[in-house]
Structure formats: C-alpha cells, structure tokens
Amino acid sequence: MVFKKKRRWHALSGQPLSEMDKRIMALENKGKLVPTRDLIKTDEQIAGIRRSGVVNTGVLDEVEKHICAGMTTLEIDKICYDYCTGHGATPACLNYEGFPKSVCTSINEVVCHGIPKEEDVLQEGDIVNVDFTTILDGYYADASRMFIIGKTTPEKEQLVRVAKECLEIGAEAAKPYCFVGDIGHAIQKHADKYHYGIVRDLCGHGVGLKFHEEPEVLHYGHRGTGMVLVPGMVFTIEPMVNMGTWQVFVDADDKYGWEVITGDELPSAQWEHTFLMTEHGVEILTR
Numbered sequence: 001m002v003f004k005k006k007r008r009w010h011a012l013s014g015q016p017l018s019e020m021d022k023r024i025m026a027l028e029n030k031g032k033l034v035p036t037r038d039l040i041k042t043d044e045q046i047a048g049i050r051r052s053g054v055v056n057t058g059v060l061d062e063v064e065k066h067i068c069a070g071m072t073t074l075e076i077d078k079i080c081y082d083y084c085t086g087h088g089a090t091p092a093c094l095n096y097e098g099f100p101k102s103v104c105t106s107i108n109e110v111v112c113h114g115i116p117k118e119e120d121v122l123q124e125g126d127i128v129n130v131d132f133t134t135i136l137d138g139y140y141a142d143a144s145r146m147f148i149i150g151k152t153t154p155e156k157e158q159l160v161r162v163a164k165e166c167l168e169i170g171a172e173a174a175k176p177y178c179f180v181g182d183i184g185h186a187i188q189k190h191a192d193k194y195h196y197g198i199v200r201d202l203c204g205h206g207v208g209l210k211f212h213e214e215p216e217v218l219h220y221g222h223r224g225t226g227m228v229l230v231p232g233m234v235f236t237i238e239p240m241v242n243m244g245t246w247q248v249f250v251d252a253d254d255k256y257g258w259e260v261i262t263g264d265e266l267p268s269a270q271w272e273h274t275f276l277m278t279e280h281g282v283e284i285l286t287r
C-alpha cells in the first residue's frame with residue numbers, strides 16, 4: 001500500500017525554522033489541522049485589508065445614520081453602493097454567485113442573505129441585519145450589524161444583545177494557536193444559556209484576498225477541533241443566533257435562491273467582524 005500524507009505547512013526553503021514554524025509543525029505532527037502558509041497574510045496584505053475595513057465601517061456607519069421606519073431595503077442598498085463606490089471600492093456581494101444587490105438586508109426571521117427590495121419597507125419593531133463586504137485594491141473586509149427599528153419587544157431586544165455578546169465572547173476565545181472549535185464552543189455555551197439556536201449550516205470564514213477563504217469558522221462545536229489559528233490569519237466570526245430552532249432553510253419564494261429563513265419563522269440575529277490574529281489575540285479590522 002502506498003500512503004503519502006501531504007504536509008500542509010512548509011518552512012521557507014533555505015531559512016532556519018522560525019518559532020512559528022516549530023509550533024505549527026509540532027501541531028501538525030500531532031494530527032491537528034494547521035493552516036497553509038498562504039493563509040498567513042503579509043504586512044502589505046494586512047495593510048490593504050485594514051484600509052478596506054475602514055471603508056466597510058464607513059458604509060455601515062452611513063447606514064446607521066439613516067436607517068429608520070418607512071425606509072425600503074432598496075434604499076439601504078443605494079446608501080451602501082454610493083458610499084462604497086464613492087470611496088474607490090467595490091461591493092463584493094454585487095453579482096457574487098448570482099446575488100443581485102450590493103448588500104444583504106435580513107429582517108426578523110430572515111437569517112442572512114436577504115435581498116434588498118423596493119417592497120420591503122422597514123416597520124417599527126423590526127430587527128434587521130445589514131451585512132456588507134468591501135473590495136478595495138483587491139482586498140476584502142466583511143462585517144454586519146443589527147439595527148432595531150424604533151422600539152421592539154423585550155424578546156427581540158434580548159436576542160439582538162445576546163447575538164452581539166456571542167460575537168464578543170467568540171472573539172475573546174480567539175487566542176494565537178487556539179482552534180476554531182474553541183471559538184465555536186464559547187459561542188454555543190453562551191447561546192445555550194438562553195435556549196437560543198446557533199445556526200450550523202452557515203459559518204464564518206477566512207477573508208482578505210478572496211471573499212471566502214479557509215478556514216471555516218463554525219459557531220458551535222468542541223474545543224480543540226477545527227483549524228489552528230496563528231498570527232497573521234484574517235477571518236470573520238459571524239454567529240447567527242435564532243430565538244428558536246437552529247434549523248434554517250432557503251426561502252422557497254426567493255427566485256435567486258439566496259435568502260435563508262429560520263425553520264420556525266422566529267426571529268434571528270447576527271453580528272460580524274473581520275479579525276486579524278496577532279501574538280496577543282484578535283484585532284478587529286472592521287471597527
């Protein structure tokens with residue numbers, strides 16, 4: 001029998017092993033899933049993603065300034081498109097695998113990938129996720145926020161708050177040389193306290209040079225599983241937290257096949273940032 005297991009991590013040829021090389025190779029020898037070298041961003045790439053993050057934050061700030069009851073999600077799309085292109089950048093979602101608009105606007109039971117529409121008018125009490133991704137000079141930054149339209153119910157208010165806490169707790173668990181599963185475990189533990197469902201069918205992702213890169217960042221699971229995260233990696237954490245079941249479906253009414261809704265049509269909330277892993281923990285690149 002011929003068996004050849006390919007190494008994922010390769011030291012740079014002709015150079016002595018760095019401390020990072022040694023740590024990663026030891027983890028790989030123990031059977032852990034380690035990154036490939038191309039997932040570690042160079043200083044120049046990090047600077048580019050950081051600049052893209054600044055524009056992306058500007059887009060969401062602009063939405064925050066204007067979003068209100070009576071506005072259509074198509075108007076939100078225009079705000080995002082105008083701000084992004086006005087700052088020399090491109091909306092990554094526009095025409096991405098058939099997605100027809102520049103931003104995802106997901107209201108109440110829509111979990112994610114909601115498509116902006118003329119007929120979707122924001123109502124008092126709605127909770128809406130606005131998810132935008134910027135491409136600037138080829139570099140991607142991806143983030144989303146929840147907005148509460150006017151006053152909502154205490155139940156929906158709590159869902160939005162806990163979803164944000166899930167992101168923060170996940171980010172706190174992300175330490176250099178930790179595992180993706182450490183993040184997911186911390187998030188799930190928090191959501192469990194409220195008997196909320198953490199969506200399993202969609203996950204966070206590496207980002208920066210492409211929209212979706214390795215690794216998959218699951219928002220549930222066990223410590224010590226999934227890929228090892230090392231300094232220089234850039235990825236999102238974006239837990240989708242459902243008031244009821246974690247089960248989700250693609251909405252049969254969406255002719256584009258993008259919109260994801262909860263199985264019980266109870267509301268869902270999500271917050272997302274793009275993070276850089278450093279020697280000390282994560283830095284938010286979309287703040």
Ligand code: MF3
Nearest residue numbers: 093096099104113131133142
């Ligand atoms: N921004 C989403 C994410 O967080 C992806 C949206 S893809 C789109 O990964 F095509 F729906 F826009």
Ligand code: CO
Nearest residue numbers: 131142143272
């Ligand atoms: Co996003």
Ligand code: CO
Nearest residue numbers: 142236238272
């Ligand atoms: Co994302």
